[in-house]
Amino acid sequence: MLSMLLLAACVPRPQEQQEANTAQRASAVAAFGTVQQVFQHPRCQNCHIPGDAPLQFDAGIPHAMNIVRGPEGKGARGFACVSCHGEANSPASFGPKAPPGAPHWQLPPPEHKMAWIGLPPKQLCAAIKDRKFNGDRDLAALLKHVSEDKLVLWGWNPGGQRAPVPVAHTEFVARFSQWTAAGGPCPE
Ligand code: HEC
Ligand code: HEC
Numbered sequence: 001m002l003s004m005l006l007l008a009a010c011v012p013r014p015q016e017q018q019e020a021n022t023a024q025r026a027s028a029v030a031a032f033g034t035v036q037q038v039f040q041h042p043r044c045q046n047c048h049i050p051g052d053a054p055l056q057f058d059a060g061i062p063h064a065m066n067i068v069r070g071p072e073g074k075g076a077r078g079f080a081c082v083s084c085h086g087e088a089n090s091p092a093s094f095g096p097k098a099p100p101g102a103p104h105w106q107l108p109p110p111e112h113k114m115a116w117i118g119l120p121p122k123q124l125c126a127a128i129k130d131r132k133f134n135g136d137r138d139l140a141a142l143l144k145h146v147s148e149d150k151l152v153l154w155g156w157n158p159g160g161q162r163a164p165v166p167v168a169h170t171e172f173v174a175r176f177s178q179w180t181a182a183g184g185p186c187p188e
Contacts, residue, residue: 028182034167034175036121039128041165043155047107050115054107058163060117073107081105089159096161102154108135125186139180147173 012020038044046055052069053062068076075081085105090098108114112133116124127133128142137145146152155165165172179185 024182025185028179028185029187031175031178032121032125032185032187034172035128035179036124038155038165038167038172039116039124040118041155043158043162043165044152045117047151048114048116049107050113050117052110055117069107069110069113071110073109075106081107089157098160100154100159100162103150105151121187125184129184129186139184143173143177143180146176 039048042055042058042060046060049055051062053067054069055061056063067079067081070076070080075083082105084099086099086101087103087105088101090101112135114127114134116127119127129139131137134142153169156169158164
């Protein structure tokens with residue numbers, strides 16, 4: 001009898017449950033603000049573009065030397081990204097204009113460009129989640145990608161005089177995780 005009473009006291013009533021859901025959603029939408037700040041930082045969005053040439057610098061100007069996306073995102077045949085961009089940043093002795101590097105340096109392929117530069121929050125949120133455009137990733141796969149991917153991590157160690165993403169990576173992953181745990185709600 002006593003245990004049943006305790007149980008009844010612990011199970012949230014529908015209204016409490018709804019309030020809890022509303023609060024979780026609101027804090028997840030707030031957390032998405034941090035996600036947006038990172039995704040639309042130049043270190044990320046210079047590769048996440050609707051056009052066919054990568055961008056460079058904080059001003060996002062087209063990459064010098066007429067570099068293009070190419071059929072797989074790896075550059076034009078005979079002029080691949082990896083012919084200049086190695087697996088790691090160039091040593092400091094090469095000077096600040098040397099190419100930065102990280103494993104599998106390339107643009108997303110032309111079939112799904114994963115472009116989000118300049119999108120307002122609601123559209124950015126929808127684009128990130130759209131499995132037709134994000135490489136068929138569910139929320140768990142997206143969380144794994146932003147936690148581990150080498151091109152993502154490069155944003156915190158960009159080499160040269162490039163400014164790193166200003167939010168700590170652990171903070172960013174914590175906010176991304178909070179957002180996905182609530183089902184990835186989008187701002188209105
Ligand atoms: C050098 C280019 C480059 C940089 C810099 C880069 N990315 Fe990407 N990004 C890619 C490529 C290429 C893919 C596709 C990889 C795949 O599908 O296997 C991708 C895919 C993604 C995806 C999964 C697809 C989607 O639309 O959701 C996310 C999330 C992502 N990147 C986030 C970031 C973030 C955050 C940063 C900055 C901290 C960043 N990227 C920096 C090239 C880049
Ligand atoms: C001929 C050599 C060369 C090729 C090929 C090349 N790049 Fe670059 N890239 C550079 C150099 C050098 C820089 C650094 C310029 C600077 O900071 O002054 C650079 C910078 C960048 C940046 C700027 C990073 C930032 O945030 O400022 C991105 C993004 C980039 N390259 C992507 C690519 C991609 C994607 C490809 C293939 C489609 C590619 N590059 C092909 C030489 C090259």
